[in-house]
Amino acid sequence: MIKVAINGYGTVGKRVADAVAAQPDMEIVGVSKTRPSFEAFVAKERGFPLYIADLSKKGAFDKLGLSVAGSVEEMLKKADVIVDATPGGIGKENLPLYKKLGKKAIFQGGEDHELAGFSFNSDCNYRDAIGRQFVRVVSCNTTGLCRMINLMDKAFGVSKVRATMVRRASDPGEVKKGPVDAVVLDPVTVPSHHGPDVQTVLPHIDITTMAMIVPTTFMHMHAVQMEVKKPATKEAILNLIEAHPRIGLVRPGTGIKSTAELKEYAMDLGRPRSDLWESCVFADSIGVIGGKDVYFFQAIHQEADIVVENVDAIRAMMGTVKDAAESVRMTNAALKFTAI
Ligand SMILES: NC(=O)c1ccc[n+]([C@@H]2O[C@H](COP(=O)([O-])OP(=O)(O)OC[C@H]3O[C@@H](n4cnc5c(N)ncnc54)[C@H](OP(=O)(O)O)[C@@H]3O)[C@@H](O)[C@H]2O)c1
Numbered sequence: 001m002i003k004v005a006i007n008g009y010g011t012v013g014k015r016v017a018d019a020v021a022a023q024p025d026m027e028i029v030g031v032s033k034t035r036p037s038f039e040a041f042v043a044k045e046r047g048f049p050l051y052i053a054d055l056s057k058k059g060a061f062d063k064l065g066l067s068v069a070g071s072v073e074e075m076l077k078k079a080d081v082i083v084d085a086t087p088g089g090i091g092k093e094n095l096p097l098y099k100k101l102g103k104k105a106i107f108q109g110g111e112d113h114e115l116a117g118f119s120f121n122s123d124c125n126y127r128d129a130i131g132r133q134f135v136r137v138v139s140c141n142t143t144g145l146c147r148m149i150n151l152m153d154k155a156f157g158v159s160k161v162r163a164t165m166v167r168r169a170s171d172p173g174e175v176k177k178g179p180v181d182a183v184v185l186d187p188v189t190v191p192s193h194h195g196p197d198v199q200t201v202l203p204h205i206d207i208t209t210m211a212m213i214v215p216t217t218f219m220h221m222h223a224v225q226m227e228v229k230k231p232a233t234k235e236a237i238l239n240l241i242e243a244h245p246r247i248g249l250v251r252p253g254t255g256i257k258s259t260a261e262l263k264e265y266a267m268d269l270g271r272p273r274s275d276l277w278e279s280c281v282f283a284d285s286i287g288v289i290g291g292k293d294v295y296f297f298q299a300i301h302q303e304a305d306i307v308v309e310n311v312d313a314i315r316a317m318m319g320t321v322k323d324a325a326e327s328v329r330m331t332n333a334a335l336k337f338t339a340i
Contacts (some may be wrong), residue, residue: 005079013085030075036318051075109139122312126324129316144300161207180233217260231291248278250340275304278339
């Protein structure tokens, strides 16, 4: 069993912890918090040992009946792999400790590519992650872009991508973040960081991105235009997506044309936390003009798509499963997950 510590049990960390705990070849040795907020009670409910960064705060946890197993450093020592899911920028502060302890660690998209020196996506570069000490799982938006671009590139060759990201303002639990009533260009300048981030995984892809933030918490929406080298048809693209384990099709028959309905659908399907681990491409939005210009919309559940990638990254770094497709199959099967 691969022993996994989750350093930072928040939006991403709690999801990765559940996904890891569901795998037949992995176990959680601990999760960490800095303060006794509601996620600490979730950890207790799940039976995950709870560790804290500052042991002088143990009393605050004790008072609430939350038993503290020890310090974060003690937790890290028990792990084969650490999933660092602390807020963006904290991973950089944690790296020296991981190095000192000689541990493998996975960072999230809030950290720079340079921190780990390797950015990961299961479809694109699983093999290159085998045996690595440090890996960064790219952000939710970059993960969504990489999946579709890589799929199209393998089938038709992609000569150019132009994409606009309409991003959710905050996660549902983040009560203090906005905007409440504005469309914020983030950034005003072009390109946004998403294109260069895709190139950390797929360096040969010509991609330019723009991004804005809108007052919603559910999901991101991408409007993607792509130029392909070999002629493509809508039917061929639909078939490719049908066969992909982590790209789902929002089918016209469902009547879904918004992120709100999509999340409601995931809730009705009984997905944990109504998570959509797959990218959700709107089937009706796929358009091919002149055989070479491809257009589509895809919705990306920011809190979820990177969760399954973290699980695969653990296997790749440990070298226990050499084949990406096999790891993806194992991860999805353990979560009882088939793309919509
Ligand atoms: N949220 C998303 O949709 C999303 C999607 C893709 C990637 N990411 C990336 O994933 C990473 C985590 O984001 P998140 O949204 O999950 O953040 P989050 O919800 O704020 O959770 C962060 C967790 O880290 C803990 N923490 C804070 N400071 C810490 C420290 N110094 N040492 C150890 N733990 C600490 C927090 O504990 P306390 O609450 O106890 O302080 C909290 O449990 C970021 O790099 C982010 O960019 C996020």
